Amino acid sequence: MKKAVFITGAQSGTGYGIAEHFAKNGVDVFITSRNGEAAERSAETLSKTYGVFSKGYECDIRNEQQVIDIFNDIDKTDRFVECVVLNAANMGFDPKDPAAGQDFWTVDIEDFGKVFETNLVWNFMIVRQAAIRMRREGKGSVVFISSNTSYRAIPGRAAYSASKGGINALVRALAVDLGPFGIRCNAVLPGTIKTERWHAMGNKQIVNGSLTPIGDISDFEDIANAVWFFATDMSKNITGTELVLDGGMSCQLYPRLLNELKRKAQENEI
DSSP states (O other): OEEEEEETTOSSHHHHHHHHHHHHTTOEEEEEESSHHHHHHHHHHHHHHHOOOEEEEEOOTTOHHHHHHHHHHHHHTTEEEEEEEEOOOOOOOBTTBGGGOOOTTTOOHHHHHHHHIIIIIIHHHHHHHHHHHHHHHTOEEEEEEOOGGGTSOOTTOHHHHHHHHHHHHHHHHHHHHHGGGTEEEEEEEEOSBOOHHHHHHGGGOSSOGGGSTTSOOBOHHHHHHHHHHHHSGGGTTOOSOEEEESTTGGGSSSOTHHHHHHHHHHHHHO
16 A cells, blocks of 8 residues: 555645645645635645645544545545644634634633634544554554644633643643554644735734744744654654744743833833
8 A cells, every 4th residue: 555644724824835745755645624625626736746646525523424434535545644644723713803812701612612622622533543544554653733832822812722732632642542553643833834824914923033033933844844754754763742843932931022122112211
């Protein structure tokens, strides 16, 4: 069987960047999206551009049978998903105002719960189906896309931060449970990523290179490189770990820019 990678939320953005990296390296790619047509179009583009086998699937977070059916369909292609990447996530935004996140005082409990349902329960369902196949082969890699906000909270994102913290714990638990079967489980923790939404924010960007010690934030290639590391034998003795990719944002007590702003404020007072 040919080896393949399975990536959730890969019709565009970070997920597509990860899929493209694997395709460039000759790995067949299966991708999912809530929009099945978008997943199929992206898969077709990967196939035409890089000459790999690629297929897209619609995947609903509330439908375990659909997940089972997807992996059964993959089995028919005579391909083994050696790596599964859990990239799709509920970002915990207020649908009316994404910049506001979820207001603690008014957020609907159903909306709050859906963040955990997507980021933890749904991901668990996918990992289980992939791990059933990995156990037969005696090898496999599970890579979660977590977040540095699992350790450094931001306003209005309680559900998101908590769910990402849950992912980090789940990674360690799965590393213990699946390790005896040759299955490794690790997490990539990005900070802010240069997505289309980030670029569109322009001057309203909350985090950019001016706040990080290294003077930059992550692009898609940064995330893809980290996932590739965990997916391959480059990390064959690594499991249950986290790799932070945020330009040093989370290692500092406060950004250097704060001193500059304080100095300017004091000058204006004088």
